[in-house]
Structure formats: C-alpha cells, structure tokens
Amino acid sequence: EVQLVESGGGLVQPGGSLRLSCTASGLDFSGATMAWFRQALGKEREAVACIAWHGDSYDYADAAKGRFTASRDNAERTLYLQMTRLKPEDTAMYYCAAAILTVCNVKGSQSSYNFWGQGTQVTVSS
DSSP: OOEEEEEOOEEEOTTOOEEEEEEEESSOGGGEEEEEEEEOTTSOOEEEEEEOTTSSOEEEOTTTTTTEEEEEETTTTEEEEEEOSOOGGGOEEEEEEEEESOOOOTTSOGGGOOEEOOOEEEEEOO
16 A cells, blocks of 8 residues: 655745655655655645756756755655755645656646645744
C-alpha cells in the first residue's frame, strides 16, 4: 500500500517560514515525480511545485517562485517544501503527490498524480 504522509504545517506569522515534509512508503520513490499542491478554503486545488525523480528539475507556480523551494532526499524517501516570506494568502491545506512516468510541470494535469497524502494545514496569520 502506498502512503504519503505530510508533516510540518502549523500557524505562522506573515513573513515567517515553514518546512513541510512528505515521507513516502510503498512506492518507487526515487523513480517518481513528486509535487506539492495546496487547497485554500473555498478554492480549487492548485499545484505549488514539482520536482523530477532525479531532483535536478523543478517547476514552480508563479505564487511560489522566489519564496518556496522543493527538494527531495531519495535515500530517505522524503519530499520537502521550504516556504519563506509566507503571506496570509498561502493559508491552505498542503498535499504532496506522486506521479509515475510524468514530467514535472505545475501546469500539467493533476490527474497525472497517482498517489496523494492526507495533507497538512498551513495557516499564515498574525
């Protein structure tokens, strides 16, 4: 059984930082394209960042560029999202997802992602 478990969310003040983690089990993590998505209350889920299996290719949503950094440790089967200069509009449930045989592209179809985590809540508020 494939499991993706996110952690690291919480309440942070505007301008602060958080690092999210996603630990995978039950899949060929080193061969999967991994991504972070988020869904704010009342809004559609959107891609935030993705990272190719080898870790050398990335793509970021415009809202994340310059502030968020995705990384992965294939040996630890873990995906990370370092978020800095957080804004209230970053408040959302953040999900990690895994895709097999998919190119890393934040504008690609979400249906390409085969496996999803349960999410971790990020709230940016003073």
